[in-house]
Amino acid sequence: MTQDLFRQDGYLRECEARVIRVEEAGVVLDRTVFYPLGGGQAGDTGQLLMADGRTLQIADTRKAKDAEGRPTEDILHVPADGQAERIAALQPGDLLTARIDWERRHRLMRFHTATHLLCHLVPQPVNGCSITPDYARLDFHMTEALDKETLNAGLAALVGAAHPLNVGAISDAELDANPALVKSMSVQPPRGTGSVRTIRIGHESGSIDFQPCGGTHVANTSEIGRVMVTKIEKKSANTRRVVLGWAP
Numbered sequence: 001m002t003q004d005l006f007r008q009d010g011y012l013r014e015c016e017a018r019v020i021r022v023e024e025a026g027v028v029l030d031r032t033v034f035y036p037l038g039g040g041q042a043g044d045t046g047q048l049l050m051a052d053g054r055t056l057q058i059a060d061t062r063k064a065k066d067a068e069g070r071p072t073e074d075i076l077h078v079p080a081d082g083q084a085e086r087i088a089a090l091q092p093g094d095l096l097t098a099r100i101d102w103e104r105r106h107r108l109m110r111f112h113t114a115t116h117l118l119c120h121l122v123p124q125p126v127n128g129c130s131i132t133p134d135y136a137r138l139d140f141h142m143t144e145a146l147d148k149e150t151l152n153a154g155l156a157a158l159v160g161a162a163h164p165l166n167v168g169a170i171s172d173a174e175l176d177a178n179p180a181l182v183k184s185m186s187v188q189p190p191r192g193t194g195s196v197r198t199i200r201i202g203h204e205s206g207s208i209d210f211q212p213c214g215g216t217h218v219a220n221t222s223e224i225g226r227v228m229v230t231k232i233e234k235k236s237a238n239t240r241r242v243v244l245g246w247a248p
């Protein structure tokens, strides 16, 4: 199991780590700052700085799969093409530095946090989510129309109010007793360890948003900056898609 340092601190840009194994699909480390694709958020890119001075470029991060194809708790750093010689030089036990592309990750954190604000502005269930460095989109299960100007005014107010974000945890039993906390119909929070990670925006009395989430977020809504709703689409009779982009 790879120790997922980004869950304690989303601002970590690099860490020392040891190679656990090298698979055809990528490199598994004992600990990492690389976020693996999940919950709609894209996997990180970056570099593994090898002890011999060479650099392995990482094009994506995924959860490693077991023999039956089920995701495990091992995190797979997927190298960019054309680096066979460098990959072959990696041995289990090698010490290296894992470094993410921070600018790209910070954009993902800003967009991801903005999707939580949208969940506050649009209190309908979410049935799809995709967060990339260039845009984010959230599908709401609803039949009513949404107004772009209203959402943008709401977003700007929440960003301007500089609400803090806090990471917490609730037990599986507490979550079972409060199923409404899970706003996503498509992504269920990871269970099995007895507790589920939560993200709260705002203070405990009168929080803006509170839900289970395993992704990476900024520490304060003011850090989201110039994010805006660029498009609202009617994807189906029961789905309204809200697309976020960077304001000029």
Ligand SMILES: [Zn+2]
Pocket: 112, 113, 116, 199, 213, 214, 215, 216, 217
């Ligand atoms: Zn989140």
